[in-house]
Amino acid sequence: MVTKTEEAELNRLESQVEHGGGGAWEYLCLIRKLKIRRSDKVLKHGLSILNDPKKRSSLGDEEWTLYEQVAVAAMDCHSLGVAQDCIKVLSKKFPDSKRVGRLEAMLLEAKGCFEEAENAYLSLLEDNPLDQVIHKRRVAIAKAQGDILKAIEWLDKYLEIFMADHDAWRELAEIYISLQMYKQAAFCYEELILAQPTFPLYHLAYADVLYTLGGLENLQTAKKYYASTIDLTGGKNTRALYGICLCTYAIAQLAKGRNKEDKESGELQSLAAAALEKEYKSRAPSKLPLLNSTLKNLRL
Amino acid sequence: MTGELRYEIAQTAYIKLVLHALKHTTSAVNGILVGRFDAGKGLVEISDAVPLFHSTHIALLPSLEIALMQIEEYYGGQGLSLVGYFHANERFDDYELNNVAKNIGDHICRYFPQAAILVLDNRNMEALLKVKDLSPVVQVSSYSFFFYMLSSYQAST
Numbered sequence: 001m002v003t004k005t006e007e008a009e010l011n012r013l014e015s016q017v018e019h020g021g022g023g024a025w026e027y028l029c030l031i032r033k034l035k036i037r038r039s040d041k042v043l044k045h046g047l048s049i050l051n052d053p054k055k056r057s058s059l060g061d062e063e064w065t066l067y068e069q070v071a072v073a074a075m076d077c078h079s080l081g082v083a084q085d086c087i088k089v090l091s092k093k094f095p096d097s098k099r100v101g102r103l104e105a106m107l108l109e110a111k112g113c114f115e116e117a118e119n120a121y122l123s124l125l126e127d128n129p130l131d132q133v134i135h136k137r138r139v140a141i142a143k144a145q146g147d148i149l150k151a152i153e154w155l156d157k158y159l160e161i162f163m164a165d166h167d168a169w170r171e172l173a174e175i176y177i178s179l180q181m182y183k184q185a186a187f188c189y190e191e192l193i194l195a196q197p198t199f200p201l202y203h204l205a206y207a208d209v210l211y212t213l214g215g216l217e218n219l220q221t222a223k224k225y226y227a228s229t230i231d232l233t234g235g236k237n238t239r240a241l242y243g244i245c246l247c248t249y250a251i252a253q254l255a256k257g258r259n260k261e262d263k264e265s266g267e268l269q270s271l272a273a274a275a276l277e278k279e280y281k282s283r284a285p286s287k288l289p290l291l292n293s294t295l296k297n298l299r300l
Numbered sequence: 301m302t303g304e305l306r307y308e309i310a311q312t313a314y315i316k317l318v319l320h321a322l323k324h325t326t327s328a329v330n331g332i333l334v335g336r337f338d339a340g341k342g343l344v345e346i347s348d349a350v351p352l353f354h355s356t357h358i359a360l361l362p363s364l365e366i367a368l369m370q371i372e373e374y375y376g377g378q379g380l381s382l383v384g385y386f387h388a389n390e391r392f393d394d395y396e397l398n399n400v401a402k403n404i405g406d407h408i409c410r411y412f413p414q415a416a417i418l419v420l421d422n423r424n425m426e427a428l429l430k431v432k433d434l435s436p437v438v439q440v441s442s443y444s445f446f447f448y449m450l451s452s453y454q455a456s457t
Contacts (some may be wrong), residue, residue, distance in 0.1 A: 037326065144391065146391060146394060173356075174355065174356045177356045177359045177360065178328070178356070178358075178359055178398070178400065179398075179399070180359060180399055180400060180403075205356070208357075208360040208361070208362050208363075209360065211360075211361055211362050212359070212360050212361040212362070214361075239362070239363065242362065242363075242366050243362050246362050246365060246366070290370050290373060290374055293369075293370075293373045294366060294369050294370055294373070297369055
């Protein structure tokens with residue numbers, strides 16, 4: 001996940017490179033650092049560097065990192081020939097390398113030869129049982145074959161060993177959500193919030209899951225987490241503002257029979273509604289009537 | 301219900317759905333179909349499509365509720381209503397509707413029983429690039445609330 005400033009910088013570099021302004025190497029380095037998936041651009045600009053002998057030699061030792069990056073991007077874009085060529089170059093330079101072995105197994109995956117890829121990974125794991133990337137590739141194979149339950153099982157085992165891998169927790173949460181196993185997804189987000197309590201997107205996702213689960217307690221907790229998202233993002237998160245309105249309405253619906261237990265919630269909803277109106281006025285004034293009718297539906 | 305039901309999808313709707321799926325190649329996407337039902341002619345006109353979400357947001361309730369509210373409000377003003385649902389799966393060869401898609405489809409069918417559920421067909425999309433075969437890249441899913449209602453469809457140009 002990237003911050004707004006990082007994303008802005010990335011987009012600036014991307015448009016610069018796309019319009020022939022140079023800076024391809026910086027762009028590719030930033031993508032590598034932020035671990036973003038823009039494989040078609042990486043492939044295009046990476047190849048333009050690699051195919052130009054002058055640019056290639058100016059990279060020095062970084063050349064091999066670029067070959068690896070372009071190989072993975074090529075596999076993502078299904079340009080298997082390009083990937084094969086890059087891997088060939090790398091294996092000539094680094095024979096018997098585990099890193100290259102991993103790329104070769106990934107190529108088998110990309111070709112759809114999942115069994116062979118699995119065997120290749122298993123043999124790589126024998127020499128290096130704690131290689132995180134290989135463990136995660138095995139999860140990816142299960143997912144690609146559509147065996148979601150196996151993917152969950154492997155990801156669970158992985159997280160027992162590597163508990164601090166946030167991306168893995170997020171992946172597990174997303175898998176659970178796609179299977180509508182919201183309770184388990186909530187647990188994953190709880191782990192993420194514990195690990196990174198100031199990262200607003202986890203609060204937001206957690207609130208969304210709680211709202212989807214429903215029930216008075218979950219809705220009240222969801223409202224708290226939408227509020228904390230708003231706090232952490234300085235009031236700029238539209239989804240959290242909408243979330244507050246939805247939660248307040250849903251809680252009121254549920255608590256209709258009860259005796260004025262949550263009467264203080266009205267203020268938060270009106271504050272959220274006011275903030276939404278202000279945002280729409282400044283960013284999308286033509287959609288203001290739509291917002292107003294939505295808010296009317298949600299008012300008590 | 302007697303007679304065959306026909307579905308016509310306008311070019312705008314069709315293209316919007318496909319473009320949305322192409323923008324998010326690595327995740328599942330979904331969308332809502334809006335249009336009119338002409339009971340006299342037995343024709344469901346899908347005149348527009350609203351791309352909704354990609355990846356996790358598909359299965360989460362808050363955004364869906366707000367979206368449905370706003371769609372009904374906006375298109376209601378133009379005399380159009382919800383007539384169907386579109387879903388594209390994450391994997392290339394996956395044409396099944398998973399539980400989430402079925403739940404949303406059910407919800408829409410309760411509201412409009414003649415609703416169409418469209419699923420993206422990646423094989424036809426690939427064929428478009430190679431062989432210039434112009435068959436539509438969406439298929440009406442075999443899953444429906446009332447099987448006998450979903451029969452043929454045609455893409456209008």
